[in-house]
Amino acid sequence: MSPRKVDPNLGAQLIEAAARLLSEEGPAALSTRKLAATVGTSTMAVYTHFGGMDDLVRAVVREGFTLLNRRLESVEETDDPVADVVALGWAYRANAREHRHLYNVMFGGSSLSGFSLTDADRQHGRYTLDALVRAVKRCVAAERFLPSDPELVAHQLWIALHGLVTLDLGGYLVEPFTADTCFEAQVCAMVLGAGDDPARARESVARGALRPV
Amino acid sequence: MSPRKVDPNLGAQLIEAAARLLSEEGPAALSTRKLAATVGTSTMAVYTHFGGMDDLVRAVVREGFTLLNRRLESVEETDDPVADVVALGWAYRANAREHRHLYNVMFGGSSLSGFSLTDADRQHGRYTLDALVRAVKRCVAAERFLPSDPELVAHQLWIALHGLVTLDLGGYLVEPFTADTCFEAQVCAMVLGAGDDPARARESVARGALRPV
DNA sequence: CCTAATCAATGACGGCGTTATGTAACGGTG
DNA sequence: CACCGTTACATAACGCCGTCATTGATTAGG
Structure with missing residues (x-):
């Protein structure tokens, strides 16, 4: 009944990467694909850890x-x-x-x-x-x-x-x-x-x- | 040496439609395709009358x-x-x-x-x-x-x-x-x-x- | 060891801005 | 009148985007 736990680091990494992208390349560069690439995961991480792009931005x-x-x-x-x-x-x-x-x-x-x-x-x-x-x-x-x-x-x-x-x-x-x-x-x-x-x-x-x- | 003239109305119509879209549906709704649809033309009109989306917004x-x-x-x-x-x-x-x-x-x-x-x-x-x-x-x-x-x-x-x-x-x-x-x-x-x-x-x-x- | 459960990778869909290519309208020229 | 260079616009394609269904991988409990 206890499956694989969610990696709590990934959420923090995503937020950090998003903030960095936002700071260094502006709002236009903030995309799920770029995030996935920089964090080293897939775009789905955004959807499992947050509800979607909006919630990550939030x-x-x-x-x-x-x-x-x-x-x-x-x-x-x-x-x-x-x-x-x-x-x-x-x-x-x-x-x-x-x-x-x-x-x-x-x-x-x-x-x-x-x-x-x-x-x-x-x-x-x-x-x-x-x-x-x-x-x-x-x-x-x-x-x-x-x-x-x-x-x-x-x-x-x-x-x-x-x-x-x-x-x-x-x-x-x-x-x-x-x-x-x-x-x-x-x-x-x-x-x-x-x-x-x-x-x-x-x-x-x-x-x-x-x-x- | 004298090519087809540009329709001066189309530029104004685009600006007007863009302003309307912006007002009524917000910035997210402002796209070349929606503009082309509402004005009744193609997306290319944005590029002939303005340099691109940025210049139209300008x-x-x-x-x-x-x-x-x-x-x-x-x-x-x-x-x-x-x-x-x-x-x-x-x-x-x-x-x-x-x-x-x-x-x-x-x-x-x-x-x-x-x-x-x-x-x-x-x-x-x-x-x-x-x-x-x-x-x-x-x-x-x-x-x-x-x-x-x-x-x-x-x-x-x-x-x-x-x-x-x-x-x-x-x-x-x-x-x-x-x-x-x-x-x-x-x-x-x-x-x-x-x-x-x-x-x-x-x-x-x-x-x-x-x-x- | 098996099974259930959950995360994440893949690939697809529709929409976006932009660009290449095609086409039709126009004014000048014979 | 026909012809032609020039230009406006249409069409379709490319690459990118957010999103999501499907599928595989991984882990914990029995």
């Missing part, structure tokens, strides 16, 4: 979200919470740049022939905001931000970050309005919009930018 | 940009320039919602099997910001915004709008932080970040939201 996306989450969680909390917010922004952006194709797939771009995320996937990605929400709460507690809904403020920051990242990856931010320039201005404006003092805001934005990514 | 994207531009240009200039900025934001968002698949293709998402925009395409899309830049200049002239680079401020607004739109289209903005809620908060924060007075900002945001889209 798994890769989940990997991408945990990657992003780990990156954000690695940002340290200092006694300048506004600088922490800025550092989180840099981390978010750095992660997107390092896994640009993956980021595109994660957030609905790169449709990958009809593939789209489910509500569960999106919900899974939502906890990404946790670190940001915590930082915003600390900004409010430190009376740097006016009292308001920290989740809403985090959403605003997220929206701004996401817009910047996608336009940057799309190649829309060129001299003299590069992504770096716009990032600084954007974060500054958002922090000011949240109620921080202009002078302290500038200082914190500069401090946050100096953090290691 | 043409559709250009159509999309002129559509967006027309939408933004139709926003009237009133004596409340901040409200005009807000109205431009609503118009931008309304256009994206009405042509969601097209918007995704325009801005790098929906890779459509390896397709990506050229620098020329992006440059063609850049004049989209003109209306926004003009409105920001008027805000500065009316001393609602602090003196600064209007283009940079317009970029910031654009980035925030784009982030909101793409996250909205991706289904990431759900209760209680819906796209409407975030939009208001986002625009408010950006306007405040640009230097406007809080009370007048709120008033203008409300006024701009009441404009017909």
Whole structure:
């Protein structure tokens, strides 16, 4: 009654290979045949370990979200919470740049022939905001931000970050309005919009930018 | 020495059909064969009128940009320039919602099997910001915004709008932080970040939201 | 050792973008 | 008028894709 067990490595290998193909050759190169070739198996592996190409992509996306989450969680909390917010922004952006194709797939771009995320996937990605929400709460507690809904403020920051990242990856931010320039201005404006003092805001934005990514 | 003339209608029909397919059935349904079937021709028409599928998509994207531009240009200039900025934001968002698949293709998402925009395409899309830049200049002239680079401020607004739109289209903005809620908060924060007075900002945001889209 | 059960390899199917080849329409030329 | 070079489009093929039914291989329990 106990037949040959499924090789748990194969699923992980497929996800890894898919992420690598996605990163190095773009979404168009992601095919069951290429995957089977690089992993050294047949196309059927995709169907036994996942339901099909869509579900494999979904798994890769989940990997991408945990990657992003780990990156954000690695940002340290200092006694300048506004600088922490800025550092989180840099981390978010750095992660997107390092896994640009993956980021595109994660957030609905790169449709990958009809593939789209489910509500569960999106919900899974939502906890990404946790670190940001915590930082915003600390900004409010430190009376740097006016009292308001920290989740809403985090959403605003997220929206701004996401817009910047996608336009940057799309190649829309060129001299003299590069992504770096716009990032600084954007974060500054958002922090000011949240109620921080202009002078302290500038200082914190500069401090946050100096953090290691 | 004078060969058979190309039917100029066919190219337009192809673009129109492509836009319709894109809108109604998504990027996955956009194929030379479906196009040929709906227009009533063969797949070769795509290659004689455009260089291939990529160039047809490019043409559709250009159509999309002129559509967006027309939408933004139709926003009237009133004596409340901040409200005009807000109205431009609503118009931008309304256009994206009405042509969601097209918007995704325009801005790098929906890779459509390896397709990506050229620098020329992006440059063609850049004049989209003109209306926004003009409105920001008027805000500065009316001393609602602090003196600064209007283009940079317009970029910031654009980035925030784009982030909101793409996250909205991706289904990431759900209760209680819906796209409407975030939009208001986002625009408010950006306007405040640009230097406007809080009370007048709120008033203008409300006024701009009441404009017909 | 046999049997049941499960994974994976093979090959097929339809659909895709693209390309080679055929064909018919057109304007210039006699 | 006929003729011909040129070009637009049709047809069919090629290689690739995702998917799946079939079949062989492999393993654990009896």
